[in-house]
Amino acid sequence: MENNTKISIQDMTKVFYKKNSSVTALDHISLNISEGEFVCLVGPSGCGKTTLLRILAGLETTSVGEYKITEGKENRPLQSMVFQERGVIPWLTVEENVAFGLKMRHLPSELIKERTSYYLEKVGLENFSTLYPKELSGGMKQRVSIARAFANDPEILLMDEPFAALDEQNKFILQEELLSIWEETKKTVLFITHSIDEALLLSDRILLMSSQPGRIIKEIKNDLPRPRNIEQIRSDHNTAGHFVDIWKHLQEEVQKSRK
Amino acid sequence: MRDDKMTKNHNPVEVEQQEWKKRQLKERMKQMLTIASPIFLLLLWEFLSQTNLLDARFFPPPSEIVSTFYSMAMSGELFNHIGISLYRIIAGFLLGVIPGVVIGLLMGLYSPIRHFISPIVMALMPIPTLALLPIIIILFGIGDFSKVVTIAGSVFFPVVINTTAGVINIDSIYLDVAKNYGASSKDFFVKIAFPGALPVMMEGIQMGQAIALLTIVAAEMMGATSGIGYLIWTSYKAFMLKEMFVGLILISFFGYLFSLLLRALQNKILSWR
Numbered sequence: 001m002e003n004n005t006k007i008s009i010q011d012m013t014k015v016f017y018k019k020n021s022s023v024t025a026l027d028h029i030s031l032n033i034s035e036g037e038f039v040c041l042v043g044p045s046g047c048g049k050t051t052l053l054r055i056l057a058g059l060e061t062t063s064v065g066e067y068k069i070t071e072g073k074e075n076r077p078l079q080s081m082v083f084q085e086r087g088v089i090p091w092l093t094v095e096e097n098v099a100f101g102l103k104m105r106h107l108p109s110e111l112i113k114e115r116t117s118y119y120l121e122k123v124g125l126e127n128f129s130t131l132y133p134k135e136l137s138g139g140m141k142q143r144v145s146i147a148r149a150f151a152n153d154p155e156i157l158l159m160d161e162p163f164a165a166l167d168e169q170n171k172f173i174l175q176e177e178l179l180s181i182w183e184e185t186k187k188t189v190l191f192i193t194h195s196i197d198e199a200l201l202l203s204d205r206i207l208l209m210s211s212q213p214g215r216i217i218k219e220i221k222n223d224l225p226r227p228r229n230i231e232q233i234r235s236d237h238n239t240a241g242h243f244v245d246i247w248k249h250l251q252e253e254v255q256k257s258r259k
Numbered sequence: 260m261r262d263d264k265m266t267k268n269h270n271p272v273e274v275e276q277q278e279w280k281k282r283q284l285k286e287r288m289k290q291m292l293t294i295a296s297p298i299f300l301l302l303l304w305e306f307l308s309q310t311n312l313l314d315a316r317f318f319p320p321p322s323e324i325v326s327t328f329y330s331m332a333m334s335g336e337l338f339n340h341i342g343i344s345l346y347r348i349i350a351g352f353l354l355g356v357i358p359g360v361v362i363g364l365l366m367g368l369y370s371p372i373r374h375f376i377s378p379i380v381m382a383l384m385p386i387p388t389l390a391l392l393p394i395i396i397i398l399f400g401i402g403d404f405s406k407v408v409t410i411a412g413s414v415f416f417p418v419v420i421n422t423t424a425g426v427i428n429i430d431s432i433y434l435d436v437a438k439n440y441g442a443s444s445k446d447f448f449v450k451i452a453f454p455g456a457l458p459v460m461m462e463g464i465q466m467g468q469a470i471a472l473l474t475i476v477a478a479e480m481m482g483a484t485s486g487i488g489y490l491i492w493t494s495y496k497a498f499m500l501k502e503m504f505v506g507l508i509l510i511s512f513f514g515y516l517f518s519l520l521l522r523a524l525q526n527k528i529l530s531w532r
Contacts, residue, residue: 057439081439087432091454091531100450101440132531152440 005070006188007033007056007156012065014051025051027213028065033156035070036186040199040206042246044253048214049192050160056190057081057158072155077105080154082162085141088133088148095120095129097144101152119147122181139170143177150181156188163198172230175201183226196246200224201233206242208249211257218249319501324508327501337490341509344475344486347403348513351410352471356464359418363460366419367426368452380419388412389477396482406478406486413474414467421463425456458532461525468521472514 014026025048033039041049054060056067057079069078080101088097096103099116120126123143133141142162149157162178163171175198182189193199199206200222208218224232224239233239301321307313308320319327331337366373388395388409395412399405429451437451479488491506 057435059435059438077441079439081435083432083436083439086430087436089433089436089451091457092450100436103450104437104440104442104446134531148440 004035005032006035006037007031007067007069007190009052009067010065012052012055012062012067014048014055014060015063024213026055026062027215029214029216031207031216033188033190035188038182038189038191038202038204040191040193040203041209042193042196042199042206042250043209043214044211044250044257045194046257047209047211047253049209052214053081053158053160053190053192056156069156077101077152077154079156079158080149080152082145082149082157082159084160084162085138085145085165088136088141088144090133093130093132094125094136094144097133098125098129098147098151100148105152115151115153119151122150123147123177137170138166139174142166142170142174146174146178146181150185150187154187156190159189159191161192161194163195164193171198176229178202179227196243196250197230197233199246200239200242201228201230206246208246211253220245317500319504324501324504328505328508331502331505337505340485340487340490340506343403344479344488345513347406347479347486348410348471348475351407351475352414352468354407354411355414355471356418356467359415359463359467360422360460363419363422363463364426364448364452364456366423367456368448373423377423380416384416384420388474389481392478392481401482406475406483409478410471410474413470417466417470418460418463421466422456422460425459425463426452428459429455458529461521461529465518465521465525468517469514472510472517476510 009029009031012026012029013024016023016025029052041052043049051060055062056069071078089100092100095116098120099112102112102115117126117129120129123146125140125143125147128136128140133144136144142165145162149159163174166174179202191199191202203222206220206222207216208220209215210217220242222239222242224236304313304318305320305322308315308318328337362376366376391412392405392409395405395408399408433451433455437447442450475486476488476491479486480492483489487506487509491503491510494500494502494506
């Protein structure tokens with residue numbers, strides 16, 4: 001790869017061991033992600049894609065192998081995760097949730113205030129800043145989760161099926177909102193999903209994973225010009241080809257894991 | 260005229276307004292029932308006692324209890340008992356709740372501490388604190404402090420157990436969020452562990468409050484020369500049952516008052532729920 005590799009993973013293997021039985025979740029994964037690239041990891045459920053993300057997020061350790069996230073500006077966190085909507089902390093207000101990462105880093109309160117309100121406005125929650133999450137809809141909670149990660153201004157963003165629990169309409173709206181914020185910041189993103197449409201809409205590159213043990217078995221470059229929207233995904237001929245390709249592949253993997 | 264009526268019936272807002280008014284009325288009826296039930300009980304008691312269907316020597320009518328209350332209040336003797344009991348209850352409650360919360364949080368957060376302390380807690384919990392009263396009196400004397408310790412001992416257990424459970428049951432995704440965003444142990448404690456455990460902890464504190472009142476009466480029956488429990492016990496022994504009932508009703512009143520106060524506090528600090 002070129003010099004601007006942001007995330008590099010080498011021969012990463014993760015085994016879960018439990019009283020005489022072991023499960024290989026990740027099997028010799030190697031991959032490189034460039035600066036500013038938006039990569040989607042697609043695979044059948046239980047293929048270890050969440051494990052991979054959790055390792056990068058510092059929530060899990062590798063068994064063997066290593067990874068590196070290239071440091072950039074000083075005083076900037078390496079990674080932040082966009083959790084699913086239930087990761088919004090219920091006893092903190094919307095504003096406190098968005099400011100969470102910044103507060104944990106004990107940045108000057110002026111800066112926290114400024115960045116928090118910037119991203120609250122970005123996701124359209126500036127009028128809801130003093131509410132508690134219980135008063136928000138699912139889509140709004142997910143916006144809080146996104147704003148929290150972007151406000152933290154990390155080197156890379158990790159997203160674990162952030163839109164999985166949302167209804168169709170909300171999902172489309174949030175996907176496009178995510179793209180517009182991302183295009184402004186050009187962060188490196190690793191995004192996990194099992195939705196093919198979502199991967200095609202968001203990513204520069206799609207990595208397909210096999211079912212257990214998790215390996216990366218195919219890579220698809222997604223050159224659809226940006227800015228994109230959901231109609232293009234449905235009408236573009238090339239993209240339709242990718243869709244069928246990924247679909248067939250996932251079918252196969254699901255069949256395999258059933259045997 | 261007919262036209263007028265038609266539009267009235269077909270105005271959706273008005274139809275719904277009628278419905279709403281009906282619901283409001285129903286709500287108010289329910290509130291009335293809540294107020295009516297104790298009044299009904301007192302009236303029934305009064306009636307049975309006055310007509311001697313209930314032996315008035317053992318169950319003096321409420322009106323007479325009230326006048327006894329009045330004369331006891333006038334003589335100032337009553338406030339003396341109330342004051343000393345409240346002091347013991349509040350001091351004992353705090354002396355039980357504060358260590359309960361601290362130890363509970365530590366047990367919830369650090370599993371070695373939990374494994375070390377929980378057998379001790381489990382073994383001590385079934386012993387009624389009142390059964391330990393002789394030992395408490397030997398250790399702390401016959402004064403106020405031994406009653407405070409007795410109450411603290413009873414309050415401590417539900418609080419420590421609920422606080423531990425509260426921490427353990429915090430959804431692990433919040434722990435992940437805290438870790439991912441680099442929370443220090445202090446921040447984790449203040450922003451995640453404490454507020455996350457608070458709902459279950461408050462239930463334990465409610466329980467502790469009820470237990471404090473149960474304990475004070477019994478503790479004051481043994482080795483005390485003042486307090487509501489003492490009043491109940493000596494009145495009973497002297498067969499002054501009206502005075503005894505004054506004591507019982509005071510306990511009931513303070514129990515109700517404290518749980519209302521704690522409920523209000525709970526609603527305030529747990530408004531995020």
